[in-house]
Amino acid sequence: MITTQLEDKILSICFDRSDKMNAITDAMYLAAEKALLDGSDNKEVRVVLFSGAGDHFTSGNDLAEFMSKPPSGNNPPVLKFLLALLRFPKPVVVAINGLAVGIGTTMLAHCDYVVAAQDARFKLPFVDLGACPEGGSSLLFPQLMGHSQAAELLMVADIFSSDKAAQVGLVNKVVAADEVQAHAQKIAKKLSLKAPGAMIKAKALLKQSYAADLEVRMVEEIISFGEMLKSAEAKEALSAFMEKRAPDFSSF
Numbered sequence: 001m002i003t004t005q006l007e008d009k010i011l012s013i014c015f016d017r018s019d020k021m022n023a024i025t026d027a028m029y030l031a032a033e034k035a036l037l038d039g040s041d042n043k044e045v046r047v048v049l050f051s052g053a054g055d056h057f058t059s060g061n062d063l064a065e066f067m068s069k070p071p072s073g074n075n076p077p078v079l080k081f082l083l084a085l086l087r088f089p090k091p092v093v094v095a096i097n098g099l100a101v102g103i104g105t106t107m108l109a110h111c112d113y114v115v116a117a118q119d120a121r122f123k124l125p126f127v128d129l130g131a132c133p134e135g136g137s138s139l140l141f142p143q144l145m146g147h148s149q150a151a152e153l154l155m156v157a158d159i160f161s162s163d164k165a166a167q168v169g170l171v172n173k174v175v176a177a178d179e180v181q182a183h184a185q186k187i188a189k190k191l192s193l194k195a196p197g198a199m200i201k202a203k204a205l206l207k208q209s210y211a212a213d214l215e216v217r218m219v220e221e222i223i224s225f226g227e228m229l230k231s232a233e234a235k236e237a238l239s240a241f242m243e244k245r246a247p248d249f250s251s252f
């Protein structure tokens with residue numbers, strides 16, 4: 001589930017499903033979207049702070065739901081969440097501990113300040129799942145880090161460290177694991193005390209040159225993603241995960 005808390009003008013949104021490493025379901029996307037939309041309209045909210053419950057940020061989209069109900073159409077719950085995040089007008093801070101997989105990494109490129117534990121790990125396994133990049137990463141990552149780094153993260157798709165995430169521009173600050181929450185709170189507090197109108201204008205201007213193109217790309221990505229999840233390649237990848245074995249793509 002998603003838990004939210006509003007305190008001192010900071011709206012905390014937590015992926016809270018620790019028995020599944022905070023894997024995100026459609027219901028969780030819709031709850032997070034609602035929290036963002038409500039927070040957008042609420043003057044008492046000046047900053048959003050994302051985190052994950054327990055030892056991890058999130059293991060990404062729930063793979064059981066990918067099998068039973070892959071994203072369909074041009075506005076599935078995952079896209080509703082991503083668009084609400086992209087359009088959220090106020091600062092967004094993220095605290096990362098443990099694993100940040102899939103959308104747990106791509107969503108960072110839409111946020112404004114990311115704090116990660118020194119031992120946090122990141123992974124973008126879309127191609128390994130028989131699917132394609134999502135969350136605007138096919139457009140944003142090459143812009144942010146250049147093609148070669150984006151290809152390494154999205155095509156080689158090995159797990160990578162916080163230092164690497166900082167080097168490619170996905171993470172602002174790497175700190176000791178037990179300092180992540182405190183550091184993220186400190187930044188959120190600092191942002192919450194600044195002039196709110198000026199903050200909203202600054203963020204809008206920072207995103208102005210690419211936000212419209214990004215929305216178009218995010219829709220294209222999710223339509224392809226949903227269609228690809230119905231393919232034999234994806235069925236093999238998802239079955240392999242459920243059966244706790246390595247996938248075999250040799251016959252495709």
Ligand code: COA
Nearest residue numbers: 019020021023059060061062063064099101102103125126
């Ligand atoms: N969706 C659904 N369940 C998930 C999940 C996900 N994305 N990630 C982890 N889980 C579940 C596992 O099925 C397992 O449940 P179980 O105890 O009922 O069997 C539990 O969380 C722990 O995961 P496990 O795989 O045993 O832990 P691990 O430390 O060996 O591996 C990961 C951790 C994250 C590397 C591995 O779970 C993984 O690859 N998950 C899928 C990540 C993914 O592809 N996400 C989608 C991106 S688009």
